[in-house]
Amino acid sequence: MTTNQAGAYRARDAGCLRTRDVEMNAVYKVLITPLGPLGPAGRKNKEERIAMTRCVLCLMLLVAVAAFALPARAQDVGIVLSQSTLTGAAGNTLTFDASLTNLSTGTIFLNGDSFTTTSTSLTLNDNPFLINAPLSLSAGATSGLFAIFTITIPQGLAPGVYSLNDFTILGGPSGTDFTVLGSTTFTVDVVSPVPEPATLILVGTGLLGLGIKRRLSKGVNVGDAQVNIKT
Numbered sequence: 001m002t003t004n005q006a007g008a009y010r011a012r013d014a015g016c017l018r019t020r021d022v023e024m025n026a027v028y029k030v031l032i033t034p035l036g037p038l039g040p041a042g043r044k045n046k047e048e049r050i051a052m053t054r055c056v057l058c059l060m061l062l063v064a065v066a067a068f069a070l071p072a073r074a075q076d077v078g079i080v081l082s083q084s085t086l087t088g089a090a091g092n093t094l095t096f097d098a099s100l101t102n103l104s105t106g107t108i109f110l111n112g113d114s115f116t117t118t119s120t121s122l123t124l125n126d127n128p129f130l131i132n133a134p135l136s137l138s139a140g141a142t143s144g145l146f147a148i149f150t151i152t153i154p155q156g157l158a159p160g161v162y163s164l165n166d167f168t169i170l171g172g173p174s175g176t177d178f179t180v181l182g183s184t185t186f187t188v189d190v191v192s193p194v195p196e197p198a199t200l201i202l203v204g205t206g207l208l209g210l211g212i213k214r215r216l217s218k219g220v221n222v223g224d225a226q227v228n229i230k231t
Contacts, residue, residue, distance in 0.1 A: 047223050076104040077137070077182035082145060084186050089193040090155045096186060098148040102137035109136045111171040112178055115149070118162050122188060123152040153186055162189040
């Protein structure tokens with residue numbers, strides 16, 4: 001690099017710094033000066049003034065973003081479960097029933113669904129929705145109560161309350177739309193299995209037979225051996 005080139009670079013950098021300082025001072029005069037003097041004596045160093053200016057600019061940017069933020073979209077389909085919590089034991093299949101209401105101002109098509117469960121062991125079957133739900137709902141229309149999905153509790157799943165599971169209906173104004181129309185949450189309460197009556201009777205009969213057998217048998221010791229004699 002030649003001496004002239006080095007001098008040119010330094011001159012260019014110094015010019016950029018002066019330009020930046022001029023711009024920051026201009027912003028400061030517009031935004032900060034109307035706020036009044038800074039500090040007890042009205043004197044603050046340049047770095048503090050620049051930092052304050054940047055804070056004001058960031059605040060203005062946040063206000064602008066908040067003003068233009070779109071509100072969350074309301075649900076187009078209301079899903080009302082007849083029971084949001086069902087109880088069962090391992091091996092049981094639970095059926096959830098629901099009714100649907102079109103909350104929008106136009107006809108909507110119910111084209112599909114999606115779901116999540118808090119335990120991957122819980123198996124959700126959406127065939128009831130695909131079979132029983134109407135293809136579409138006109139504005140303000142409500143479906144009747146129908147089976148919307150089932151949950152199968154597998155063997156070995158620990159007892160407990162499995163909440164915050166989600167079922168969502170997809171669709172839109174045409175038969176090819178798959179936007180979110182509405183969703184609902186549900187809970188599965190898994191309890192310990194209760195022995196069936198037949199099992200209890202079988203166990204009771206076995207214990208009774210064992211007791212009778214012991215009462216009918218007497219032990220007679222002959223030397224070191226024991227001989228059982230039925231009477």
